[in-house]
Each structure stands twice: as C-alpha cells, then as structure tokens.
Amino acid sequence: MPAPQRERHPRPAGPVPALGQAEATLVEHYPRLVRLAYLILPPRLGRHRRVLAAHGVVQNALPARPGPIKKGRVPAPRGDRAPALGWIVRRVVGAALSYEHGAARWRRAVRPALPTVWGLRLSPRIGGADELALEQQLATVPAEVRAAFVLQHLEGYAPDAAAELLEAAGIPEPEAALSAAERLGPQDGTQAGLLLDSVEFDPCTVQARPTDLLRRRHWRRWGLTAALLVAVMLTVGQSAKDPASRDLTDRAAVAVAMVDPASLVRAPAAAWQSSSRIDFTVWPARGSLTGDRALLGRALRAWARPGPAVRVSAAPRTGTGPTSAAPQLLYAGRVDDADVVLLYDGERVVRYAETAGQPAELAFSRADNADVTTAAAVVLTRTESRIRFLFAPWVAETTTRDLLAPDSPARPLPVADDGVSDAVPRPGLTGPCSNWPALQLRSSERIAEKHAFLLTDLGGLSPVHLTYTPPPGSGAPARQPREATSAAALVSWSHTACTLRSTAGDGVRAVNNWVFAEQQLPEGAGQAEWLCSRADTWNGPGRATVRFQPPATTPREPGTLVADARDTSYCSRFNQHILAAAHWSAPSGTQYLLAAGSRAVTRIAVTGQVRADGSGTTLAVKAAAGQSAQLSGVLSTGRTLGAVH
Incomplete structure (x- = not known):
C-alpha cells in the first residue's frame, strides 16, 4: 500500500x-x-x-x-x-x-x-x-x-x-x-x-539509560578535588568574579579527572555475551599491566597534554584533543619490547606505547559506529614487516590467508589468553606485490552462527573489513554486500587486493567488491566481469574505482581501470546505478568498445564517432582506438544515466 x-x-x-x-x-x-x-x-x-x-x-x-x-x-x-x-x-x-x-x-x-x-x-x-x-x-x-x-x-x-x-x-x-x-x-x-x-x-x-555509575562516583571525588583547588586559588587572592579565574578552575577540575587512572571505565569480562550492542563498549580490560597505575597515569597525561616528548599521529579527520569524560580501558600490557595501552572514549580508539630509548607514541583512530567486524581487532604493534593484533572477546577462530592465493587454505593464527596474536606478515605497501596477508576471523556462536569475515591492514589502528557483492541474479531484489569468504569472493579479491595500496592512510573502514555486470565477449572470447570497488572511510566520504575484468586473468592482474571517483556515492546503497565503458582488443585484433550497466539499466546508447544502440545491460560495438564516443543509458524507471568517469 x-x-x-x-x-x-x-x-x-x-x-x-x-x-x-x-x-x-x-x-x-x-x-x-x-x-x-x-x-x-x-x-x-x-x-x-x-x-x-x-x-x-x-x-x-x-x-x-x-x-x-x-x-x-x-x-x-x-x-x-x-x-x-x-x-x-x-x-x-x-x-x-x-x-x-x-x-x-x-x-x-x-x-x-x-x-x-x-x-x-x-x-x-x-x-x-x-x-x-x-x-x-x-x-x-x-x-x-x-x-x-x-x-x-x-x-x-x-x-x-x-x-x-x-x-x-x-x-x-x-x-x-x-x-x-x-x-x-x-x-x-x-x-x-x-x-x-x-x-x-x-x-x-x-x-x-543511566550514565556510567562508577564514573559518577568518580565525578564526586573530582568535585571535591576541584573544590580544594578553588579554595587554594581563592587564598592567593584571585577573585571569584574574574572570568579567567573561573575558567582556570573548570579546566583544573577537568585536568584532574582526565589523568586519574582510577577514573578509567572497565567493562565486565562477559558483557559482550548479553549485550545487543557489539562494539568496543563491551571489550573487557585485558593485559598484564591493567593494574599498573604509573603506566596508565602516563598514558592519560600524554593524552591530556602530549608535550614535545610524545609523537602524536591520527587518522584523517580524527581529533587528538582530550576526552570530556573518563575513557574506557581496553588493554594494558607488554608486547614485544613496548608497553602498550589501548583506550576508547566512545568515538576514538587511542594507542599509547612506550619503548625504551624512544619517544612515547600516541595514535588516534575513529571508532564511532563500529560493529562486530570493524571492532573485531586493533593493532597493538607494527614494524616494517610484522604486526600483532588484539582481538575482540567474541572472536572464536583466528586464521590468516594470502588474498593473492585464493585456492590456498587459511592457516591458523595462535592467540594468547589475553587476546594478543602472534606476529603475522603485514601487506607490503611499496615494491612488488607478491602476496597480500589478510585475517579470516569467525565470530562466536553467541553472536552469529558460521559468521566468518575478512580483515586486512592498511596502516590504521583498526584493520579494514573486506566484503563482496556477487553479480546480479535472476530475482527482483538487488544483491547486498556479503562476507568475502566464498570461492567467488576470494577470486575477485585476488585481482584487486594489490589495488588497496592506493587507499592506505585514508582512514578506510571497509571496502566492497561489487560485480555489477557480466558480459559475453564478441568472437566467443568468454565472459568478462565489470567490477566496482568502493572504499568507505570512517569519516563518511567514499571512493569508487570501476574496472573491466577480462576472463582467464591470473591473480594480481586487476583488469582495466575505467573510472576512479573520489568523494562520491557511486556503488553505495544510495547510488546503486552505474554505467561504464572500456576499449578491448579481441584475439583476432579487432578493436571493440564494450559497455555495461548495473541491473536496472534497460538500454545503452553510444553517440559520436561511434554509434550503437541496444537493449539490456551490456553492449559491444566495433570501434577503432581513438574514436570519440559518448555513452548513455536508460533505467527501468525511465531516468537517463550517464557513464562514470
């Protein structure tokens, strides 16, 4: 109705x-x-x-x-x-x-x-x-x-x-x-x-819902401390009517709260088993140094006021300022030769690390609206070639695999009782792309049955979630992104894994490979795929790259790049219509212009030096290299669609 x-x-x-x-x-x-x-x-x-x-x-x-x-x-x-x-x-x-x-x-x-x-x-x-x-x-x-x-x-x-x-x-x-x-x-x-x-x-x-009860108890303590600070300032002659004095009092109270290790929020160990919200809020505090008040105090003071001796880094569009309330403690322990503290303030994950003989490090990453997959792991330590993760308490099985070897089985990844993984290879972001390590994790059955998913490291604190949308089916509903663990998904990612290098450092949250069309090539040359890879960032904007993937290509061959659109809604749930074209040479040497559209495209037309018109989601026309061609399509709703560039 x-x-x-x-x-x-x-x-x-x-x-x-x-x-x-x-x-x-x-x-x-x-x-x-x-x-x-x-x-x-x-x-x-x-x-x-x-x-x-x-x-x-x-x-x-x-x-x-x-x-x-x-x-x-x-x-x-x-x-x-x-x-x-x-x-x-x-x-x-x-x-x-x-x-x-x-x-x-x-x-x-x-x-x-x-x-x-x-x-x-x-x-x-x-x-x-x-x-x-x-x-x-x-x-x-x-x-x-x-x-x-x-x-x-x-x-x-x-x-x-x-x-x-x-x-x-x-x-x-x-x-x-x-x-x-x-x-x-x-x-x-x-x-x-x-x-x-x-x-x-x-x-x-x-x-x-109530605010954090323990935090409110701490606020009462902080209020007493703030009152003492006010009394001290009054005794040295500062007037209560002076706005600068009142501002100093407020900032002093917040500073006292910020650096008090006793104020840290700690989730119960089994909170994730009975929660309808599966994210960092239900991570328990783990690690051998969760009781080290000196280490926790240094981490909190570095966050409140880093100073020149602390190296601060942050993902794009991520603030580095202090939190307005006591953060949650996720981890404190010794990993390799570093003392590491992980904190969470509801919007950001913060990693503080101390290594002997080196400046302390403070790293910030967005974590708002994280879920069962994007809150499943956090990077603890990273070297040029190796990386260690801390896994969420709901991760029941941990394995690794090489995305460039889709037929090879996943290999078990040992994890300690406190959730810290063994060191694993990290993807190479420069030089030859000969392998691409990824995590294949499985959630506890308390979360979902048979729920396996892929994550990979792109340089941030949180690894990136990889998904896959299969080609259009015969049914009416549009296909939705799904976990990239099927054979077809792994084959698709074997072609595009190395292209992830271009998104490293962009604050990417998830990348989806969408096969929006399949096309039978002229002269019986087989079936090709049209792929749109969409990278969504934590702060909202996305990037879409469209590729033409001919048949019988080996892993590491990403096909022909057709379009690369930044800050766009292409290939998202809010823009599910796409039309693209590419030049292709048949085995006979004949040059063709190939075009393909998503499932709602009912007609494709080519104008200019090359002219053709046909119904359906794909079109192939002979066209010499260099000939100009303008592409347009018609959707099932009657709306005209232009080609992505």
Missing part, C-alpha cells in the same frame, strides 16, 4: 504571530518540529545532546516580543495556523542551523540551556540498516544540505518554498544546498520520507 502524500506547507511569510497563537501551534506540532530540529542538528553532538538540543530549539521558538493583545479581540480559529506554523518552522530551522554555523557569538548566546538531564542518557530507538545508513550519510554533509533534504522529504516543501525558507534562515546559496540534497538517500522520495519518519529519528520517543 503506497504511503499517503504529505501535505505541503505554504511558503513561510507574514508578520510575527501573536504569542497565544504561536504557543498553541507549537504545542500542536511539537513532535514534528522536534524531529525536524533533530535531523538538522550536527550528528557530532551525539544522540543524547541532539535530543536535548532539539527540544531546546523548539521550546525556544516562541516569539521574543509578541504584539499586544487587544481587549475584546476574538482569537483566530484553532485550525487556521499555517502562517504561524511557517514562521515557527523558519525559526526552528534557523536555530538548528546555528549549531553548525555558529561562528557568530550572538547565535551561540541564544542557544537554549534547557532542558537539562542529569544521571540519564537519552537516545531515540534504533532503526534498521537503511535508517542507520541514511544517518551516516546525513552526517557527511553540511547542515544546510540536511535541512534541504529534510524539508522536502519529511515536511513536504516544494523546492522553491524550501529555497525561500533556507534563504530566510541565513543560507546564502539555498539552490546549491537543494542540489546537493538530491544526491542523498533513496532515489524514491516516498521511501526517503518513510525513513525520516521512523523511530531512528524520533527524539520524542526515547530510551533512557
């Missing part, structure tokens, strides 16, 4: 509404207004702070200086509130945008301080995979693009009305925001609206 069409609002215009009318309108439409603010607010605030900020934005949206109410005046009918609603929506959008475009001090000053919640953390209910994917995509675009997307698909604004509202809210180029919003979410507008209307984005239906 199709979803009902949403009513479109009139363009926001007109004078400031009367206070009584504005209040009644706000109360009547409160849930939708809070949802609107929540979706526009920066995801970097975190779910708890976004929930509170969204309620604060809406509750602060009443007119500041309403006009006087004349005696004997009859109030407007209750249902006649379109002008008032448009005015409030504009005010809510502007206030929510100010959280990201808050350089102006006056905007920060009017941000609401209420509501405030102590002792609880609030978050909307968790939605499905589509909602999570949309949330991650919205987190990668500016606030004005989120606002444009939400106004159209959730609130039902026409493009011109949305542009006028955005301009009134202070966006200098609303048309650019609307254009960028067109590339977000499902291409079906109804489906996009349903996702935005789900429980994932409902800050009025929330789950409440």
Whole structure:
C-alpha cells in the first residue's frame, strides 16, 4: 500500500504571530518540529545532546516580543495556523542551523540551556540498516544540505518554498544546498520520507539509560578535588568574579579527572555475551599491566597534554584533543619490547606505547559506529614487516590467508589468553606485490552462527573489513554486500587486493567488491566481469574505482581501470546505478568498445564517432582506438544515466 502524500506547507511569510497563537501551534506540532530540529542538528553532538538540543530549539521558538493583545479581540480559529506554523518552522530551522554555523557569538548566546538531564542518557530507538545508513550519510554533509533534504522529504516543501525558507534562515546559496540534497538517500522520495519518519529519528520517543555509575562516583571525588583547588586559588587572592579565574578552575577540575587512572571505565569480562550492542563498549580490560597505575597515569597525561616528548599521529579527520569524560580501558600490557595501552572514549580508539630509548607514541583512530567486524581487532604493534593484533572477546577462530592465493587454505593464527596474536606478515605497501596477508576471523556462536569475515591492514589502528557483492541474479531484489569468504569472493579479491595500496592512510573502514555486470565477449572470447570497488572511510566520504575484468586473468592482474571517483556515492546503497565503458582488443585484433550497466539499466546508447544502440545491460560495438564516443543509458524507471568517469 503506497504511503499517503504529505501535505505541503505554504511558503513561510507574514508578520510575527501573536504569542497565544504561536504557543498553541507549537504545542500542536511539537513532535514534528522536534524531529525536524533533530535531523538538522550536527550528528557530532551525539544522540543524547541532539535530543536535548532539539527540544531546546523548539521550546525556544516562541516569539521574543509578541504584539499586544487587544481587549475584546476574538482569537483566530484553532485550525487556521499555517502562517504561524511557517514562521515557527523558519525559526526552528534557523536555530538548528546555528549549531553548525555558529561562528557568530550572538547565535551561540541564544542557544537554549534547557532542558537539562542529569544521571540519564537519552537516545531515540534504533532503526534498521537503511535508517542507520541514511544517518551516516546525513552526517557527511553540511547542515544546510540536511535541512534541504529534510524539508522536502519529511515536511513536504516544494523546492522553491524550501529555497525561500533556507534563504530566510541565513543560507546564502539555498539552490546549491537543494542540489546537493538530491544526491542523498533513496532515489524514491516516498521511501526517503518513510525513513525520516521512523523511530531512528524520533527524539520524542526515547530510551533512557543511566550514565556510567562508577564514573559518577568518580565525578564526586573530582568535585571535591576541584573544590580544594578553588579554595587554594581563592587564598592567593584571585577573585571569584574574574572570568579567567573561573575558567582556570573548570579546566583544573577537568585536568584532574582526565589523568586519574582510577577514573578509567572497565567493562565486565562477559558483557559482550548479553549485550545487543557489539562494539568496543563491551571489550573487557585485558593485559598484564591493567593494574599498573604509573603506566596508565602516563598514558592519560600524554593524552591530556602530549608535550614535545610524545609523537602524536591520527587518522584523517580524527581529533587528538582530550576526552570530556573518563575513557574506557581496553588493554594494558607488554608486547614485544613496548608497553602498550589501548583506550576508547566512545568515538576514538587511542594507542599509547612506550619503548625504551624512544619517544612515547600516541595514535588516534575513529571508532564511532563500529560493529562486530570493524571492532573485531586493533593493532597493538607494527614494524616494517610484522604486526600483532588484539582481538575482540567474541572472536572464536583466528586464521590468516594470502588474498593473492585464493585456492590456498587459511592457516591458523595462535592467540594468547589475553587476546594478543602472534606476529603475522603485514601487506607490503611499496615494491612488488607478491602476496597480500589478510585475517579470516569467525565470530562466536553467541553472536552469529558460521559468521566468518575478512580483515586486512592498511596502516590504521583498526584493520579494514573486506566484503563482496556477487553479480546480479535472476530475482527482483538487488544483491547486498556479503562476507568475502566464498570461492567467488576470494577470486575477485585476488585481482584487486594489490589495488588497496592506493587507499592506505585514508582512514578506510571497509571496502566492497561489487560485480555489477557480466558480459559475453564478441568472437566467443568468454565472459568478462565489470567490477566496482568502493572504499568507505570512517569519516563518511567514499571512493569508487570501476574496472573491466577480462576472463582467464591470473591473480594480481586487476583488469582495466575505467573510472576512479573520489568523494562520491557511486556503488553505495544510495547510488546503486552505474554505467561504464572500456576499449578491448579481441584475439583476432579487432578493436571493440564494450559497455555495461548495473541491473536496472534497460538500454545503452553510444553517440559520436561511434554509434550503437541496444537493449539490456551490456553492449559491444566495433570501434577503432581513438574514436570519440559518448555513452548513455536508460533505467527501468525511465531516468537517463550517464557513464562514470
């Protein structure tokens, strides 16, 4: 049954509404207004702070200086509130945008301080995979693009009305925001609206959980310490009215909390066995030095204030500043000739390492929204040729394999009781690519039965998750990425493993090989594959490379590179349509232009010096090298699709 069409609002215009009318309108439409603010607010605030900020934005949206109410005046009918609603929506959008475009001090000053919640953390209910994917995509675009997307698909604004509202809210180029919003979410507008209307984005239906109880106990201790520091500063003559003095007191209290080893959070050893959230939050503290307060104190002090004697490194777009609350201890122990501490603050994994005769090292990596695969292992030590991992407590079987030898079986990888692996070879990022080591792990049956997956090292703290999407099948639903442990997946990765070198150091989270088309070659030359490899980063942007893979190629031969697109949605769940072309020489020497599209392509046309037209997802036409050709395709929806470059 199709979803009902949403009513479109009139363009926001007109004078400031009367206070009584504005209040009644706000109360009547409160849930939708809070949802609107929540979706526009920066995801970097975190779910708890976004929930509170969204309620604060809406509750602060009443007119500041309403006009006087004349005696004997009859109030407007209750249902006649379109002008008032448009005015409030504009005010809510502007206030929510100010959280990201808050350089102006006056905007920060009017941000609401209420509501405030102590002792609880609030978050909307968790939605499905589509909602999570949309949330991650919205987190990668500016606030004005989120606002444009939400106004159209959730609130039902026409493009011109949305542009006028955005301009009134202070966006200098609303048309650019609307254009960028067109590339977000499902291409079906109804489906996009349903996702935005789900429980994932409902800050009025929330789950409440206590904040960390032990951490709150420590906060009481820190409060006493802060009070003592305030008393000391008062005795030396600093005035309590001096803003610099108050700021110093606050920073001193935070500094005391940051460097106290007793404040570290430690998860119970069996927490992962009964949790619905499988990530770093359920890692227990392991290692032989978890009780070494001196080592833990040095690690915390280095994080709070590294100093010149500490070498600091970070993945792209990863902050290196101190955490605002006590972090979680994942590991502390001696590995080879280094003392290593692993910490987690809810968004980052931090590795502190001390080696005799060398400067201490502090490395940061993004870890927000990690899952059973991307939180399955962390690098403890790495040399030029060897690497040791610490595995998650839910990893039941550890093996290694060479991706360039898909027919060779995986080899067992010994792991100590504390989760530390033996040293294994690491992929060579320079020189000849003769092998590509990878981890093949299996989750405990408490997590999932027969769940094996591949990880490989690309230089970050967390290894990269490798997946595979097989060629289109005969059924209607599109194929989804799956674990790259099947024979076909291993063969596919044997051709592309060496190309991973180009993504090293980019903060990559996962790479998927998608065989989006198969093509029978002219002159009976066999069947070729068209492959799109998509690398997704922890901070959002992705990279897609398209290759033509002829038959009977050996491992390490990646085929013909057709396109390399950066910061793109190509080959993701939000852009599942692709069209590509490549020149190919038949065994007879005849030159051909080959073209292929994804499963929804129904027709392909070539114009220019080479001309051809045919139905289906593939096309082959004779074409001499150097002849110009422009490619276009038609989707099953009737939309025209251009070729990727």
